[in-house]
Amino acid sequence: MDDFTLPGLKEPVEIPKIDQGAMAHSQPFSAAPDHQIALGFPGELVDDWHDKAIAKFGEILDSQRALKVYMDACVKCGACTDKCHYFLGTGDPKNMPVARQDLMRKIFRRYFTWAGKWLPWLVGAKDLTRDVLDEWYSYFHQCSQCRRCSVYCPYGIDTAEFSMAAREIMDHIGMGQKYCNEIIGKVHDIGNNLGLPEKALGATLEDLEEDLEDETGIAVRLPLNEKGADILLITPSADFFAEPHVDGLMGYAKVFHQAGVSWTLSSKASEAANFAMFIGSHDQMGKIAERIRDAAMELGVKRIIVGECGHAWRVAYNFWDTLVGPFDFLDPNYPIPQHICEFTYDLIQKGELTFDKSANDHITPTFHDSCNVSRASRMGDMPGGQFKIPRDIIKACCNNFVDMADDTIHENTFCCGGGGGLLTDDLLELRAKGASPRMGAYDQVVKDHGVTHLVAICAICKTQFSKIMPMYGFAMDDIVGVHQLVSNALILDGQETNEENNGETVDE
Amino acid sequence: MTAAYAILFYAATLILIIGLVVKIRQYAMTPAPLKIPTTPAPTTKQGVVLRMAREVLLFQSLFRANKWIWLFGWMFHVALVLVLARHLRYFTEPVWNWVVLIQPFGIYAAFAFVVGLVALWIRRIAVERIRYITGPSDHLMLLILLGIAGSGLGMKYVAKTDIVAVKAFILGLLYFDWQPLPADPAVLIHLGLVALLMIVFPFSKLLHAPGVFFSPTRNQVDNPREIRYAPDATSNAAPGE
């Protein structure tokens, strides 16, 4: 599998020399016609793709101010050129954010500006050819939409907006990406990305309940489709069985149990992820979000809490209300939606959780800020709550905590390398190389402070790191979730445990 | 020559104003369908105004990104403002007091302007990554700006021009009472390039100036859970929401 060489572990990161075309071969598998058609896209590249692409491009420009402004505003200052983990990991100049934007901007200039029409050589305008299209397919699938570039750009130009739009255009001419589009299909058909049907989900949850009882001696529940519960938990489906995700799910269950709240999962909305964001389809994004709203109404819940998942939190926090709101049927006394970390943090603040920190003494954790939580959403009341809250939870249940270098955490965080719909084995080389800046920063705290584990609150990060960390000489299970640490250390109240107890709701 | 330059300036002014109005209207009328502020972002409108002020006045994001680009870029922009302010003396009669006061700073600024631009140009050529993203229009822009600065400084220090006559020409343009323009090469180059810059403004990357105010990642309030964000065509006309 390893027919590529990984960049070394360096902190501070070294800016590579430009290596033209280094990643030109990297392309994800394309979506099968069935998967395309299921989402309302053409099955394969349409004959009039050129005109269709330009028409769609124009439509997007007229409906999204961000893109409209960003096409014009870039001054080629170069501030973003060394900010993308994919450039840092591959040296391919087209992975510099501004160069990635330019793949689209040159077409924009040619077809939508006066200067590009008459003086194409002067402003770098190009015709949309098949080669350009292939280049789009390659390099707009080398952007994890992590927004790191947008933090540093003097105009806030967000390359993620470009790659979302490019993918939307490509989908509309029949050039979809297999990984994302297949998964979106599964969400519609079955309810989650993994294609786990209700029966299997129910059985899995029962098994987990047994595990929890074996571990704690207490009947901690993982309810499914329970009408009248107060809280609907929407969590990434990886939490149902993948390692280390599932340990986090058990952590949520323990916290809910200890808080004495009634809660439920839904089989209809058994997935927090919303991959439609990655393909830039507001339409699909709304449809996927809709089923969560429907599930919440059908179950009659009062609150929605979202599990550990980065982009899902962005969609939930920023987009749900706009796309499928208002959520006025929920209890306005709680944030709509609420992040599981906010929920746990509140309990900790109120002194309602008791931890045996020594249970985590074998762990010296550091925290990996996930892109979509850090740069595209918030937790708590204050800007930056998304940095403080998860760290405070970790500190509440661990004795040791170390942060990585300042320019690699908080809003400066490096992507895990697998976000934005790239978490697929056909892009393994890209994922492995793109992880190098994060791995370098991690390696540094491992060496300097004896850090043993990387903690994340994102299903994609967790999956990516369990695959990639071994390539960099770390163990597969060195990646853990915040609620996994919570689960290790939380001491449950043995006494009042009773399955029937959920009628008597103690709201925090 | 006088007539040609007079017409050139009227045309350039019209193109600049109409071009900018059209562009700004486009930016303002295009909906921003979703909340996409780059976080951590302010949670109030006042906060956004402050964030924007820090971006526009101090180039906060650029500072965090790269100290050299920030230094030269900021220097060049501040110098530009001072130089422009200094030039108000050619547009006002009697000259406003504060314009008189800043005259010496305006002169220093002209040198800072040149130093900033030259440094940026050197980076553009010397730094491999920036060279890669640089196109002909980027060089041309620097050339125009340096041409303006060079001819301006030339008039002041090398081949002194009849600045009183130039001022009369400019005031003549303003009051539609044309006065002869001294036919010094430096004056003609200086004014010609300024007119050219005004003309290309609405068609070039100079649009970053109005653009930054419309950038959703910078001008949106981070409050989607507090206030439902439900943009429609009309409520979108104003930035900041």
Ligand code: SF4
């Ligand atoms: S930082 Fe922004 S303006 Fe500068 S080159 Fe990158 S995208 Fe363009």
Ligand code: SF4
């Ligand atoms: S959004 Fe992230 S992955 Fe995409 S170009 Fe910017 S830094 Fe790179």
